[in-house]
Amino acid sequence: MSQVLGKSQPQNGDDGDEEEEEEEELVGLADYGDGPDSSDADLDSGAEEGVLDFSDPFSSEVKPRILLMGLRRSGKSSIQKVVFHKMSPNETLFLESTNKICREDVSNSSFVNFQIWDFPGQIDFFDPTFDYEMIFRGTGALIFVIDSQDDYMEALARLHLTVTRAYKVNTDINFEVFIHKVDGLSDDHKIETQRDIHQRANDDLADAGLEKIHLSFYLTSIYDHSIFEAFSKVVQKLIPQLPTLENLLNIFISVISSFPAVKYVLFSVLSLKEDGAGTPYDKESTAIIKLNNTTVLYLKEVTKFLALVCFVREESFERKGLIDYNFHCFRKAIHEVFEVRMKVVKSRKAQNRLQKKKGATPNGTPRVLL
Numbered sequence: 001m002s003q004v005l006g007k008s009q010p011q012n013g014d015d016g017d018e019e020e021e022e023e024e025e026l027v028g029l030a031d032y033g034d035g036p037d038s039s040d041a042d043l044d045s046g047a048e049e050g051v052l053d054f055s056d057p058f059s060s061e062v063k064p065r066i067l068l069m070g071l072r073r074s075g076k077s078s079i080q081k082v083v084f085h086k087m088s089p090n091e092t093l094f095l096e097s098t099n100k101i102c103r104e105d106v107s108n109s110s111f112v113n114f115q116i117w118d119f120p121g122q123i124d125f126f127d128p129t130f131d132y133e134m135i136f137r138g139t140g141a142l143i144f145v146i147d148s149q150d151d152y153m154e155a156l157a158r159l160h161l162t163v164t165r166a167y168k169v170n171t172d173i174n175f176e177v178f179i180h181k182v183d184g185l186s187d188d189h190k191i192e193t194q195r196d197i198h199q200r201a202n203d204d205l206a207d208a209g210l211e212k213i214h215l216s217f218y219l220t221s222i223y224d225h226s227i228f229e230a231f232s233k234v235v236q237k238l239i240p241q242l243p244t245l246e247n248l249l250n251i252f253i254s255v256i257s258s259f260p261a262v263k264y265v266l267f268s269v270l271s272l273k274e275d276g277a278g279t280p281y282d283k284e285s286t287a288i289i290k291l292n293n294t295t296v297l298y299l300k301e302v303t304k305f306l307a308l309v310c311f312v313r314e315e316s317f318e319r320k321g322l323i324d325y326n327f328h329c330f331r332k333a334i335h336e337v338f339e340v341r342m343k344v345v346k347s348r349k350a351q352n353r354l355q356k357k358k359g360a361t362p363n364g365t366p367r368v369l370l
């Protein structure tokens with residue numbers, strides 16, 4: 001681990017082959033269909049991209065970092081594989097222990113754009129080569145996984161140490177505790193375990209005079225939807241546009257609900273796609289399907305990653321022009337929200353490049369040392 005961290009820090013500003021090799025070894029970039037035509041593609045190009053740049057002051061703002069931490073065998077890698085690689089839960093039985101930090105970029109939607117860092121079981125905060133300050137500084141959320149089927153006293157001690165260290169460096173981190181593997185517990189046992197862990201973790205913080213640190217708790221298992229729900233909540237907290245999007249949807253629904261429509265669903269297109277298969281989905285995508293029960297299903301593209309599906313009564317569908325007009329306004333507003341983000345990201349990247357140029361000579365030696 002120390003070797004990984006030592007190499008990945010751009011201490012001498014060398015962006016050369018050595019780092020690129022390290023990146024390949026470390027980072028299993030998942031292909032979520034975010035190809036070169038991605039709206040983010042132009043932003044994600046550039047020599048410094050893809051390098052584990054802990055010291056990049058803007059990187060956390062561009063792609064929030066989510067850390068997965070916890071004791072060995074608590075289930076960290078399984079969570080990542082099941083949620084982001086569609087691995088079946090049973091296959092996780094054969095996962096090997098992680099022995100270095102693995103970073104993965106998740107760029108599979110216009111909202112969800114973050115990095116996950118899966119840590120090896122035990123991290124030694126006293127190891128001088130492990131620069132936890134740099135890691136925590138750029139972190140948006142720290143997920144601490146506790147195996148609920150095991151004796152969790154050691155995990156609680158570790159949670160306390162991790163949280164207090166992280167908080168000292170960065171008070172803005174969201175601390176998320178996954179009480180994991182609850183599929184092995186009865187319903188009563190689940191509630192009791194959550195209560196006990198909640199109580200002990202908060203008591204430890206209070207004893208240390210740190211009651212202001214807020215921990216969120218989730219009961220999770222890779223064997224049901226609970227892990228998806230929990231991860232979704234963690235990610236949602238990191239989406240700055242979320243309240244605006246919710247407002248837009250509410251406005252859209254209040255306008256359009258003058259029609260006796262049954263339902264509106266905003267779909268993530270990727271959840272419609274089987275792994276590896278190409279998606280026949282673009283700007284022109286639209287579908288009108290007459291369902292048996294006098295209802296029409298109407299699908300339209302919103303963004304590369306989102307489709308709006310309306311279930312409308314057949315008689316209301318005669319006023320399709322009006323539905324289309326409302327949809328057009330909704331779509332335009334959504335695009336405007338993300339244009340703002342693109343502009344911010346672009347200007348930060350430009351600023352970042354400028355700073356790097358100022359800070360180092362072409363061969364990477366910091367100017368201050370010359």
Ligand SMILES: Nc1nc2c(ncn2[C@@H]2O[C@H](COP(=O)(O)OP(=O)(O)OP(=O)(O)O)[C@@H](O)[C@H]2O)c(=O)[nH]1
Nearest residue numbers: 073074075076077078092093097098121181221222
């Ligand atoms: N019953 C149950 N088992 C799980 C669950 N999640 C993970 N496991 C099992 O827990 C074991 C350890 O999982 P890993 O994902 O390798 O754990 P890890 O925390 O990444 O371990 P290290 O890499 O050693 O730090 C595997 O056998 C998984 O199948 C769960 O929700 N329920």
